[in-house]
Amino acid sequence: MNSLGSDFSRNWLRLSITTGLVVMIFYFGPLFYVVNISLQSQQQFLTQSMSLPSPISWSNFTQAWQEASMSSYFMNSIVYTVVPTVVALVFSVTLAFPISRRYIKGSRQLHALLTSGMFFPVALIPLFIESRMLNLYNNRLGYMILHIEDAMVFGFFLFVGYFRTIPKELDESAVLDGCGYLRFLLVIVAPLAKPALVTMAIYAGIQIWNDLIGPVVFLASPSLYPLSRGLFALYGTTAGQWTLLAAGVLIAAAPLIIAFLFFQRYFIEGAMAGAVKS
Amino acid sequence: MGLRPASQYHYDLNCKEKSFLSNVFKGRQRIVIYLTMIPGLLVFLLFGIVPSISTLIISFTNFTAIPGLPTNFIGLANYVYIFVNNAQGFIQSVEDTLLFAGGVIILQNVLGLWMASTLTKKFPGVTFFRTLVFMPAVLGVTVIGLMWTLIFAPSGGPAAELLSLFGTSSAFFGSTTWALPLVIFVQIWANLGFTTVVFIAGMNTVPRELHEAAMIDGATGWTNFWKVTFPMIAPSVTVNVILAAAGSLRTYDLIYVLTDGTNNTNTLGMYMFNTAFQGSSNLGLGAGIGILQFILTVIVVLILQKYLMRREEAMS
Numbered sequence: 116m117n118s119l120g121s122d123f124s125r126n127w128l129r130l131s132i133t134t135g136l137v138v139m140i141f142y143f144g145p146l147f148y149v150v151n152i153s154l155q156s157q158q159q160f161l162t163q164s165m166s167l168p169s170p171i172s173w174s175n176f177t178q179a180w181q182e183a184s185m186s187s188y189f190m191n192s193i194v195y196t197v198v199p200t201v202v203a204l205v206f207s208v209t210l211a212f213p214i215s216r217r218y219i220k221g222s223r224q225l226h227a228l229l230t231s232g233m234f235f236p237v238a239l240i241p242l243f244i245e246s247r248m249l250n251l252y253n254n255r256l257g258y259m260i261l262h263i264e265d266a267m268v269f270g271f272f273l274f275v276g277y278f279r280t281i282p283k284e285l286d287e288s289a290v291l292d293g294c295g296y297l298r299f300l301l302v303i304v305a306p307l308a309k310p311a312l313v314t315m316a317i318y319a320g321i322q323i324w325n326d327l328i329g330p331v332v333f334l335a336s337p338s339l340y341p342l343s344r345g346l347f348a349l350y351g352t353t354a355g356q357w358t359l360l361a362a363g364v365l366i367a368a369a370p371l372i373i374a375f376l377f378f379q380r381y382f383i384e385g386a387m388a389g390a391v392k393s
Numbered sequence: 394m395g396l397r398p399a400s401q402y403h404y405d406l407n408c409k410e411k412s413f414l415s416n417v418f419k420g421r422q423r424i425v426i427y428l429t430m431i432p433g434l435l436v437f438l439l440f441g442i443v444p445s446i447s448t449l450i451i452s453f454t455n456f457t458a459i460p461g462l463p464t465n466f467i468g469l470a471n472y473v474y475i476f477v478n479n480a481q482g483f484i485q486s487v488e489d490t491l492l493f494a495g496g497v498i499i500l501q502n503v504l505g506l507w508m509a510s511t512l513t514k515k516f517p518g519v520t521f522f523r524t525l526v527f528m529p530a531v532l533g534v535t536v537i538g539l540m541w542t543l544i545f546a547p548s549g550g551p552a553a554e555l556l557s558l559f560g561t562s563s564a565f566f567g568s569t570t571w572a573l574p575l576v577i578f579v580q581i582w583a584n585l586g587f588t589t590v591v592f593i594a595g596m597n598t599v600p601r602e603l604h605e606a607a608m609i610d611g612a613t614g615w616t617n618f619w620k621v622t623f624p625m626i627a628p629s630v631t632v633n634v635i636l637a638a639a640g641s642l643r644t645y646d647l648i649y650v651l652t653d654g655t656n657n658t659n660t661l662g663m664y665m666f667n668t669a670f671q672g673s674s675n676l677g678l679g680a681g682i683g684i685l686q687f688i689l690t691v692i693v694v695l696i697l698q699k700y701l702m703r704r705e706e707a708m709s
Contacts, residue, residue, distance in 0.1 A: 126614040127514055134511040135522055141582065142525040145544050148551055152543070164549045206433035213426050218416040232437060238444030240451055240669050240680045243458070245444060264440035267433060286417045296422045297429070325533025328646050332670055343535040347650065350539055357546055360539060368536045375531040379524065386530060386587055387594075 153361035160358045175362035179349065182359075185366055187338065188345035192324055194255065195341050199262040200320045204312060206263065207270030208300060215278040216286070226275065232268040243332055253335045261333060262326070266319035273388050277311040278304070310381075317378045318385025321371070342367050452681040458674035471681035482664075489573065490642060490660040490689070496577040497641040501588050502633050508585065509592030510618060523593075527586030534583075538650025541579045542566065572656035576648055583647065584640070588633050595629030596622060624708045631701040638697055642690040661686035 152160055153175050154168040179185065210229065214222045242261065243252075251257025281304060289299045305312065330344035337348065349363045375382060416423060455467050475483050512523050529537055545552045545565035556562055566572050599622055607621045623630075645662030648654060654663035665686060669679025 127511070128516070130507075130614075131511045131514055131516045131519075134508065135516075135518060138508075138522045138525055142528070145540055149540055149543055160549060165551065165554055206436060209429035210433040213430065216416075218418065218426060219430075229437065232441045235441060235445040238448050239666075240676050240683060241444035241447040242440065243669075244447075244451070244456065244676065245440070260436075261440065264436050267436060268441065271433075283417075290417045290419070290422075296418050296425045321531050321533075325531075325535070327533070327535050327650070328666070331649075343533060346535050346539065350542070357543055357549065361543055364536055364539050364543070368532055368540075371531045371533065371536070372528065375528055376524075379527070382531060383527065383590055387590070 149361045149364055152358050153365050155358050157356065157358055175358045176366065179359055179363040179366060182353075183345055183349040183363060184337075185342070185345065185363070188340055188342040191255075191339060191345075192341040192343070195259055195262070196320050196324045199259045199323060200266055200316055202259075203263045203266035203270055203319060204316055207267045207274055207315070208305070208308075208312075210267075211271045211274035212278055212300060212304065215275045216283065229268060229271050230275075232264075233272055239328070239332060246333055252333060253339065255339060258329070258333055258339070262323050262329065266315075266323065269319055269389055270315040273311055273315050273385075274308065277308055281307050313378075314381045314385045314388070317374075317381040318389055321374070321382065324371070448680050448683055448687075451677055452684050454677045456676040456680075458670065458676055467677070471678045474678060475681055475685065482659075485657075486659050486661050486664045487689070489657055490662075490686075492573060493577055493580075493648075493658070493660050494638060494641040494693070496574070497580050497584075498634060498637045500577070501581045501584060501637050502630065504581065504585055505588030505592050505633060506623075508589040509596055510622065512589065513593055513596050523589075526589055529583045530586050532583075534646040534650055537579065537583050538647055541575075541582075542651065545575060566652050567656065569656045572652050572658050576651050576658050579651060580641065580644070580647055584637070588637065591633050591636075592626065592629050595626035599625045627705045627708045631698075631705060634697055634701060635694060639690060639694050642693060643686065661689065 151168060152164060154171045154173070155164070156168075156172045156174070159166075159168065213219050214226050214229070217223070219225075246252040246257060246261060249257070251260055285303055286299070289303060294302070324341070325343055326341075327343045327347060330339075330341055331347075334340060334344065337345070340348065346363050346367045350360055353359050353363075416426075418426060452471055453466055453468060454464055455470075456464050508526060512519055512526075532540075544550055547553055547562075547564050547567060552565060553562060563571055566575060603621050603625070604617055607617050612620060643662055645654075645660055645666055648658050648660060648663050649666065652658045654660070654667055659667075661682060665679050665682040668682055669676050
């Protein structure tokens with residue numbers, strides 16, 4: 116028994132060490148490599164790309180920032196992400212609450228319909244035609260409007276379940292106290308549903324931030340590009356200047372990595388909930 | 394069992410007696426409820442329902458993205474083009490799709506099982522490793538795609554340097570042999586964290602006593618895994634296989650960054666995208682390809698689901 120036990124753990128120890136090594140090589144390695152070459156000069160990269168940068172050169176970052184007008188991409192990304200996420204959050208709450216309480220006629224049918232929205236086939240082509248017809252093509256407002264639906268359906272799915280855990284007695288006492296519906300949502304429901312709201316906002320926000328196909332299809336002017344599209348454009352114009360591209364990749368990745376370290380828990384929860392969607 | 398408390402009754406979705414419950418909000422407040430639902434429903438109708446049903450209609454037209462050209466209904470002409478005029482391209486694309494999806498489904502789950510079974514153990518750095526494996530989920534296709542483009546740069550990149558130690562070289566994403574396996578690799582790299590987290594959640598539900606009992610009966614690590622853990626996490630396997638299938642049969646954004654569908658990586662999604670939005674911008678034809686991609690996805694997922702459900706029943 117004792118020998119079996121130690122045999123068991125020795126096996127797992129060996130496997131765990133292998134896992135650690137594999138993770139370090141394949142997950143930490145690429146990141147380290149990109150950081151390394153982003154600090155090298157173009158000349159050093161051509162001769163000794165595998166050694167540490169000497170001397171450390173920040174010129175790739177300044178060049179990528181200016182050449183690719185990263186600051187304007189950043190501003191676009193922030194606006195494109197925050198506005199639709201907040202709007203979708205509000206819409207999904209006002210949809211999910213009455214439906215989860217079944218306060219309106221046809222709640223069950225609406226619930227089924229909105230949930231099925233998660234499984235609709237990707238409808239990129241009709242959306243493109245619609246964006247042209249409704250004047251949503253190649254402008255900021257249109258681009259943001261086009262991103263509401265996806266996030267809203269995800270939020271609805273998440274909230275309908277969550278609101279059921281909030282006791283209905285609260286609604287009744289709010290009405291008795293003369294509290295209006297909107298104030299009730301804002302003051303009572305929102306704080307109680309905070310974990311679900313944060314999960315939705317983080318997950319949906321990162322999906323919108325990272326969207327590449329959206330800007331390729333719906334935006335034509337480079338001045339309107341978000342970071343994802345702008346970085347891809349940088350790749351197109353800097354053929355072969357790998358150190359410059361590496362700096363661009365890091366500029367785009369840094370906010371995401373920081374956000375991930377802060378909101379990891381919410382993000383994993385969102386991914387699990389959104390799993391049915393992808 | 395006695396009577397259920399009234400409050401519980403309200404939240405029971407399966408209760409058949411009433412289609413809606415008495416609304417505690419009255420009068421003006423009730424109108425506010427309806428009014429605040431309108432914008433969301435409008436967005437859902439306009440950007441959810443309408444596009445989803447119109448793909449099929451568009452596939453019967455010659456819609457193009459080039460302004461000024463007339464749009465007509467052309468019946469099944471797009472499908473005739475796909476199946477007859479461009480049969481070879483279509484078959485190649487289905488082949489690329491199935492190879493890509495097959496590779497991703499199998500390898501992502503095998504690697505995910507391995508990752509989860511070791512990352513549920515306690516050893517130094519295990520939390521760090523978990524975080525690292527899950528991180529690509531937030532990085533997005535542009536960052537991930539370009540990062541691996543840098544790694545597999547045909548000259549000067551670390552992969553090229555490694556090959557040169559053995560005296561060979563490769564064009565990597567530019568090679569007809571290696572592009573597809575490498576695209577599969579990057580796709581798995583990006584999604585392995587999610588698969589692993591689902592498996593970890595499944596493994597945490599397996600009671601410790603089962604493993605201990607198996608060990609007393611003489612089961613070693615490997616047998617313990619196969620005979621105890623694996624049957625117990627059948628539901629997680631089902632979830633991961635179905636998600637990997639549905640995802641990999643439809644996705645194309647990562648492929649767009651890595652190869653743009655060249656070198657035998659022209660999956661149906663990529664084929665649809667490039668037909669509709671590049672070159673001739675033939676939206677009608679693109680919609681037709683999209684419909685065929687949707688049909689293929691549904692068929693594969695349904696078959697897998699049926700098989701996995703039966704397997705789950707057999708194991709329980």
